[in-house]
Amino acid sequence: MxxxxxxxxxxxxxxxxxxxxxxxxxxxxxxxxxxxxxxxxxxxxxxxxxxxxxxxxxxxxxxxxxxxxxxxxxxxxxxxxxxxxxxxxxxxxxxxxxxxxxxxxxxxxxxxxxxxHYGFHYRHRSDTQLLKRMIEAGELGHIYAATALALRRRGIPGWGVFTNKELQGGGALLDIGVHMLDLALYLMDYPKPVDVVGHVGQYLGTRPGVGLMGDWDADAFSVEDTARAMVTFDNGASLFLDASFMANVDAADTMRVELRGTNGGASLFPLVIHTEEHGALFDKTPAHLALEDPYARQIHTFLEACRQEPSYQQAEQAVTLHTIIDRIYAQA
Ligand SMILES: NC(=O)c1ccc[n+]([C@@H]2O[C@H](COP(=O)([O-])OP(=O)(O)OC[C@H]3O[C@@H](n4cnc5c(N)ncnc54)[C@H](O)[C@@H]3O)[C@@H](O)[C@H]2O)c1
Structure with missing residues (x-):
């Protein structure tokens, strides 16, 4: 190739x-x-x-x-x-x-x-793929609720054009929120959104401060630092999204998806399965999981797809993803 x-x-x-x-x-x-x-x-x-x-x-x-x-x-x-x-x-x-x-x-x-194909490398993590297989085998039942978190305490990238609305199109939502939103939707099999209530804002990015990912130009900061949304879907499910480049929270960097199903729940990252079995509540974690570099797997998957019939599924999913994002920005 x-x-x-x-x-x-x-x-x-x-x-x-x-x-x-x-x-x-x-x-x-x-x-x-x-x-x-x-x-x-x-x-x-x-x-x-x-x-x-x-x-x-x-x-x-x-x-x-x-x-x-x-x-x-x-x-x-x-x-x-x-x-x-x-x-x-x-x-x-x-x-x-x-x-x-x-x-x-x-x-x-x-x-x-x-x-x-699109570069959503979190999909290609070994723990994500394990959870996907478990969901497809019915272990969680119907997934009726999801939470997608992409929260940085002080994480505005100090390089590139990540704070430039014209070149990037957006901030915390389009840059990091999009990863966890896509991941939750991918695990839920991309249900059709019916309603979106969203909010985006600039609260901390326009004033200089501590930069855990380098120094950024607060005067030129033209994107949102915060985005929050609730999405409902035609299969009865709902999803809550919380994304921020800068937030006064405890952890420096949280990338997390939680899923609640009728048979069990799951948290990523790390992967934990929450179930009720034989009258007891379990939190299950894999004792061993072969780890693969998600970027390696992403390239491998792409090269494999290039050798098959053309696939449009990721491109179709991107339209759904951006429909949700458009509706969040529209309520700014
Ligand atoms: N999958 C991930 O987790 C991940 C991580 C980082 C970046 N990204 C994505 O990758 C893309 C690039 O990000 P990056 O971190 O490599 O940024 P970067 O700033 O390091 O690199 C961007 C490249 O684009 C070029 N460029 C800039 N303006 C241009 C213009 N007007 N015309 C043509 N080329 C131009 C620059 O010269 C540079 O080579 C973005 O879409 C970003 O969201 C994804």
């Missing part, structure tokens, strides 16, 4: 490129708008060619697949360009910045008959 990388920043260097190489794929080209940074990454990984525009790379190369690792507001146009050039696409999260964009990306994948 010949692979091209669009955007050679943090996630491309630490996850996509090394995992493609580890999987035996051939990363032949990178594109970065700053040539020197593209060249430095190409040199680091022994990649032959560097481009400054997506158009140039797609015209010059014959690629099987492309990873999109750029700021969120660029995903849609780059994904569609890559699909139209005949490539399968793995695009980083969040898929887009609106349901309208996510739908255009889905339609482009269908037209091109190419697979479109």
């Amino acid at each position: 010949k692979i091209g990388i669009i955007g050679t920043g943090g996630i491309a260097k630490t996850a996509h490129i090394p995992q493609y190489i580890a999987a035996g794929a051939d990363v032949v080209a990178v594109m970065n708008r700053t040539r020197e940074r593209g060249e430095a990454v190409a040199k680091q990984f022994g990649i032959e060619r560097v481009y400054e525009t997506v158009e140039e790379m797609l015209a010059e190369e014959t690629l099987d697949a492309v990873s999109i690792c750029t700021p969120n507001a660029l995903h849609k146009q780059q994904v569609i360009a890559a699909l139209e050039a005949g490539c399968h696409v793995l695009c980083e999260k969040p898929p887009a910045i609106s349901a309208y964009e996510a739908n255009e990306m889905l339609e482009a994948a269908r037209r091109a008959e190419r697979t479109l």
